Structures are given as C-alpha cells and as structure tokens.
Amino acid sequence: MISAQGITKSYNSKTVLSSVSIVAESRKITALLGPNGAGKTTLIRVIMGLIFPEEGKVEILGKDPFKDKSVFKRVGYIQELPNLPPFFSGRQLLEFSADIKGVDKKEIKRVIDLVGMEEHANKKIAKYSKGMMQRIAIAEALLGSPEILIMDEPNMGTDPILTLNFRKIVKEIAESGTTVLMTSHEMEDVKRMADQVYFLFRGKIYFSGTTEELVKRFLGVRVIIEISNLEGLEKVISEVEFVKSFEIEGNKVIATLTEDKREELLKRLILSGFKVKSFYLSNELEEAYFNVVKEASSSD
Amino acid sequence: MIEKVILYEMKRAVARKKVLTLIIITLIFEIGVYVSIGEFKTPRVESLVRPIQDLLWLAGVLLPQSLLIHFIALSISSGSMSEEYEQGTVDFFLTKPITRMQFAVGKYVGGYILAVLIYSFMVILSLILSYLFFGKQVDLYYLPSIFLSVIFSILTFFSIGFMFGEVLRRSSIAFLVSSVVLIGSVIIGAVLIFVDRLTNVSTFIAIAQALPAWGGDELPFIVAQGVPGSGLIVEALEIFPTAQGTISMSVGYILVYSVVSTLLGFLSFAHRDIPKKVS
Incomplete structure (x- = not known):
C-alpha cells in the first residue's frame, strides 16, 4: 500500500x-x-x-x-x-x-x-x-x-x-x-x-x-441503448421524467439521466414494446475529464 | 552498495569525451617531452640533460602535476553529479535501495579512483619512456612518496569540482567555475609573490599560500626537492612562481579545501530536492 x-x-x-x-x-x-x-x-x-x-x-x-x-x-x-x-x-x-x-x-x-x-x-x-x-x-x-x-x-x-x-x-x-x-x-x-x-x-x-463515479458526477448518467425498431421511441423517451436529454444516432439512443435510474428506464422501454439489443453505461471519461477541469477552473 | 556506484562512476567518467580528450592531451604532452628531449639533442639540450638523465623519470612524474592533472580531476568531478541531473539519470539511482549518502560517496570515490588510475598510468609511462630514452634511472625509492603526494594533492580541485557540480547542477558551468578558481588562484598567487618581492611584506606570501592552488600545486614539488640533484627538474616544472612552504602547511591547506568542499557538496545533495531533468 x-x-x-x-x-x-x-x-x-x-x-x-x-x-x-x-x-x-x-x-x-x-x-x-x-x-x-x-x-x-x-x-x-x-x-x-x-x-x-x-x-x-x-x-x-x-x-x-x-x-x-x-x-x-x-x-x-x-x-x-x-x-x-x-x-x-x-x-x-x-x-x-x-x-x-x-x-x-x-x-x-x-x-x-x-x-x-x-x-x-x-x-x-x-x-x-x-x-x-x-x-x-x-x-x-x-x-x-x-x-x-x-x-x-x-x-x-x-x-x-x-x-x-x-x-x-x-x-x-x-x-x-x-x-x-x-x-x-x-x-x-x-x-x-x-x-x-x-x-x-x-x-x-x-x-x-472510481472512473464510473467520476463520469457520473461530471457528465451525468449517460446510457447508450441499441434498439432494433426506433419507431415511437422519441415520444416514449421524452415522457420519461428523469431523462434530461437524449439524441438518436442510427439505431442508437444516447440518453443523459438526471439520476441513476437505469433499470427503471430499461423496464419502461421493454414494457413499451421496444426490442432492446444492448443497454450500457457510457464511459466518456475524456468528456468527463474536460468537465472536471471546467468546473474546477470556475470554482477556483 | 557503494562499490556498485563506484564502478558505475568510473565507467561513466571514462565514457565522457571531455575526460578522454584531457587524458589524451596529457599523454601526448608527456610522450612529447621525452621524445623531444631524447631525439632532438642539440649541444645545449645535451649539456643540460646529461647531469640529470638518470633522474628524468621525475620529470614525467611531476609534469602532469603542474596543471593538467588538476584539470583532469576537475573535469571528472565537476561532471560527476551535474551530469546525472542533466541526463536525468539521478532519478534512476535514487529510486533504488541506495541512500543519498551512499550514492554521493560512491560517486566521489569512483571519480577519485579514476583520477588516481589515470595518474598511475602516466607514472608508468614516464618510467618506461625515461628508461627507453635515457637508460637506467636512479633514486626510484622516492617514487612512492612523490606519487602519494600527487594523488593527495589532486583532492583539492577534485573536491572543489565535485562541490560546484552538485551545487550548480550544470556540468559546463561547474567546470568553468572550478577552472576559474584553479587558474585564478594560480595567477593571484603569482601576483602576490611578485608584490611580496617588491614590498617585502610577508602577509602577501601568507595569502598566496592560503589560496586553493598553492597546497595542491606545491606539495609534490616540496616532496620532490628531497631527491638528490632534482633541483633543475623541479625548477623547470614549476611553471608559475610560487611561495615556499612546508609539507605540513600544504597538507593542511589541501585538507581544509578538500574537507570543506566535500562536506558542502554532500550536504547540498542530502538536503535538496531532485528536480526533473534540467536540460
């Protein structure tokens, strides 16, 4: 040690x-x-x-x-x-x-x-x-x-x-x-x-x-969801109260959550009839890193 | 652990071009003196050499002492610590199970042993050349005491170079400053002797003797004066006018300058931060 x-x-x-x-x-x-x-x-x-x-x-x-x-x-x-x-x-x-x-x-x-x-x-x-x-x-x-x-x-x-x-x-x-x-x-x-x-x-x-905690704190909880059929998705996801923002890229949705309610989001998508192929936490450490520097600079 | 640092330091110093160049210059100078006296015999040279030809080993033994051996010592020691900073290699050693003191002592001793080995080689060369050019040499039993006096006298400027290398942490500046101390004290000493001769005030001689160059330069010549018939050789090799003194005085001054410089160098190394590579 x-x-x-x-x-x-x-x-x-x-x-x-x-x-x-x-x-x-x-x-x-x-x-x-x-x-x-x-x-x-x-x-x-x-x-x-x-x-x-x-x-x-x-x-x-x-x-x-x-x-x-x-x-x-x-x-x-x-x-x-x-x-x-x-x-x-x-x-x-x-x-x-x-x-x-x-x-x-x-x-x-x-x-x-x-x-x-x-x-x-x-x-x-x-x-x-x-x-x-x-x-x-x-x-x-x-x-x-x-x-x-x-x-x-x-x-x-x-x-x-x-x-x-x-x-x-x-x-x-x-x-x-x-x-x-x-x-x-x-x-x-x-x-x-x-x-x-x-x-x-x-x-x-x-x-x-941990790196995960760093990303969560300075970037928010960001999940990447891969779905086979995107039809109606925009409406469903915009109604989820803890989704701060989201963007759709091809068959992927990148959603930023206000709190860590990943399981809840996954449940709602499945219950709405979407076929979720993958669902994982984004680890954009680089972006989080810039946010830390930005926040630290402004608070210093 | 110290012995490993000693061996490393000797290897490192030999790998340096500056040290190698000085050794080569000294050797050429040494060989040149014997060749010129032995091969180009004008009647005047022959009349001068004949009475002392069986003592010419002494010329080669004392020749580097005039200045060159001190420059070699300076060149080795001023780069000893400073080059480790310049190359950033000091980090490598101090992040190993080696204490700062072990490292500094190993570097000092390693460099000094190398300087002694270089001088030993010159002495052997002198003995061979004097025998080859001038035949059998006599009074060689004086050699050990003269040899010891030279290697002891090296300590003054070796230690001064070591201290400046550590304190300044730049090899070229450390070499320059140490050389200025050497040349400066030789010149100032000569001027003081000249002033003494004009004024007859003994204080000037005392000051000249207290300068760093005096003890280191003078001790081997004082010892060599004990060799019967060595007067002409000693006189010829003492290039700069110098104050007469005793063995104990010169030993005392060598010790003072060596101990003080070495202690300052060691203290600096023990208590200062090790910066990232400086150049």
Whole structure:
C-alpha cells in the first residue's frame, strides 16, 4: 500500500501541493489525473523520496521512503521520459538494477522477453529509440515482480501492440497483489485500467473515486441503448421524467439521466414494446475529464 | 552498495569525451617531452640533460602535476553529479535501495579512483619512456612518496569540482567555475609573490599560500626537492612562481579545501530536492 497524507510543497512561495492525501491499495490500480501543472509529477516524486515535502507523511509498504531506502527493493518505477545511463546496454542496465535490488539474475531474461527486447538487449541505450527506451524502462521496473509499481505517464508512444500488452501486464500484476499508482493523460489507459482515480487541480485533490463515479458526477448518467425498431421511441423517451436529454444516432439512443435510474428506464422501454439489443453505461471519461477541469477552473 | 556506484562512476567518467580528450592531451604532452628531449639533442639540450638523465623519470612524474592533472580531476568531478541531473539519470539511482549518502560517496570515490588510475598510468609511462630514452634511472625509492603526494594533492580541485557540480547542477558551468578558481588562484598567487618581492611584506606570501592552488600545486614539488640533484627538474616544472612552504602547511591547506568542499557538496545533495531533468 502507498499512503501520502497531508502533503504540502511549494516553490518560491507558489504552492504546488496543498495538503494532498491519497491512498493506493494493493490489488488496485490508482490513477492520478489532472491537467499539466496540477502537481501529479511532484506528488509522485515526493512519494519516491526525490522531493522533500514541507508537510505531510509518505509511507510505502508501511515504511518512510525518506528514511528507509530498503523499501525500494520492492518498488518498480517508470519515469515519464525514462532517462537511463546511455553507456549501458539494456542487459547491463538490468543486471545492474538486479544487483542493487537483490533480484535473481534469471529474472532478466523473463522481463526482456516480456517487453519484446530480445533483439536489442545488447545494444547501448544511447542507440535506443524512444520506444525501446520505454520498453527497457518497463522491463527494469518489473524486475523481481515488485509489490509496488509507480508509473509517471507511461507513454507507450505509437506502438499499439506494446500499449495493449502493457495494459494487460499491469492489470495482471495488479490482480496478483501489486499496488499500482500511475499518472496519465491517456484517458483510454485510465478507463481500461484504473480502479480508483484522484483528480488533482492546482495542487489540491478535486475528486476521488472510481472512473464510473467520476463520469457520473461530471457528465451525468449517460446510457447508450441499441434498439432494433426506433419507431415511437422519441415520444416514449421524452415522457420519461428523469431523462434530461437524449439524441438518436442510427439505431442508437444516447440518453443523459438526471439520476441513476437505469433499470427503471430499461423496464419502461421493454414494457413499451421496444426490442432492446444492448443497454450500457457510457464511459466518456475524456468528456468527463474536460468537465472536471471546467468546473474546477470556475470554482477556483 | 557503494562499490556498485563506484564502478558505475568510473565507467561513466571514462565514457565522457571531455575526460578522454584531457587524458589524451596529457599523454601526448608527456610522450612529447621525452621524445623531444631524447631525439632532438642539440649541444645545449645535451649539456643540460646529461647531469640529470638518470633522474628524468621525475620529470614525467611531476609534469602532469603542474596543471593538467588538476584539470583532469576537475573535469571528472565537476561532471560527476551535474551530469546525472542533466541526463536525468539521478532519478534512476535514487529510486533504488541506495541512500543519498551512499550514492554521493560512491560517486566521489569512483571519480577519485579514476583520477588516481589515470595518474598511475602516466607514472608508468614516464618510467618506461625515461628508461627507453635515457637508460637506467636512479633514486626510484622516492617514487612512492612523490606519487602519494600527487594523488593527495589532486583532492583539492577534485573536491572543489565535485562541490560546484552538485551545487550548480550544470556540468559546463561547474567546470568553468572550478577552472576559474584553479587558474585564478594560480595567477593571484603569482601576483602576490611578485608584490611580496617588491614590498617585502610577508602577509602577501601568507595569502598566496592560503589560496586553493598553492597546497595542491606545491606539495609534490616540496616532496620532490628531497631527491638528490632534482633541483633543475623541479625548477623547470614549476611553471608559475610560487611561495615556499612546508609539507605540513600544504597538507593542511589541501585538507581544509578538500574537507570543506566535500562536506558542502554532500550536504547540498542530502538536503535538496531532485528536480526533473534540467536540460
């Protein structure tokens, strides 16, 4: 588990983090969201013991990372833009890291295979492309199956296979008991991976909850209904008192509800004789994200 | 854990072009001196060299001491911490089970060992070249004490470079500032000695001795003066006029500058935030 409580940090009298508290639990993926300059990276760097907070306390697996560095044997960390010693080869870097962390050298082959770097592991890091650098950084972070995985905007670049694999790997290791804390601008990553989100805005936590809760709160309950016969639908749906608005696109209806009465809506449609092919909650996290920023900006 | 950082630092410093260039320049200079004395024998050169030809190992051993070895030390140490910030690699280490102190000590010791190894290579080269060009060399039992005095004297500017590298966190600025301290104190020292000769006021000598360059520059020459017949070599290699002093004085000044600079560097690293990659 990772716990950061009441973290405050300022630079030249500008407050970057103001009494921020977060908890990332094991078996869960926790995401820090927020626009640029919200304080996400500063918070991650405080948790990693790179920046001293003025106030507050950080604990990783019950230990203070500023006082007990041995805890980092159990932590994997991926930087926003991995900066690795350029004169090492990928394999040498992993050997060095395994040595420091006290990880079995057999692990090196496993993580190299995991990120598909078998062909390039012996090349100097200085000759790596951004994507290769990112892969070797992921491999390094996953060495020894860490109990904590912290990722600061793990940008997968343009490699969709790596992105998919990476999401799958992270999901799997979280399920196996690892605590995952990440920051991301990629709403798709957050939507598909995060169990818990904290929305940071100008150094303060503006929202915390699940992605579903975030969408519900800042976008409303939005359902997508697929119906085979749309005739008469407009009339029926406009009479439902808790439907705030709706639009029809092809054979789909996108309805925004004033409260979460999805079951009631589904019942009414079926009772009105419509053949509902699918009925699901829209998870337009990106749109919700913009709404949070808009609301936070206006209330600030 | 420190030993891993030491090895890393040595590997990292060797991979740097600036350090390599300085080493190559020093080697060329060293070889050049022996080749020019040994191969281009004018009657004047021969008359000068003949009485000291079995002591010419000392010329090669002291030659880098005049200035070059301090530049090599500065070049290694000023980039030691600052380049980790510039490349962003400091994050990689400090998010591992390595304490800040272990990292800083490992970097310092690794860089220093490298500087000592480079000087050792130069000494071996001097012994080989002096033997090849001028035959059997004598009084080699003075070599260990001279060698130790040189590697001890390196500490002053190695530590100053290390401190500026950490405090300024920019390698080129740290190298520049440290070099200015080295050259500046050599020049100011020479001017103070000149003023002393004009005025006969001993305070100027005391100030010249208290400058960072004096202890580091002078100690090996004071030690070498103990070698019988070394006067001409020592005089020729002491390029800049310098104040006479004792071994204990120069050791004291080296210690003061090294300890203070190293402590400031370590304290800065232990208590300051690690920023994101700075360039």
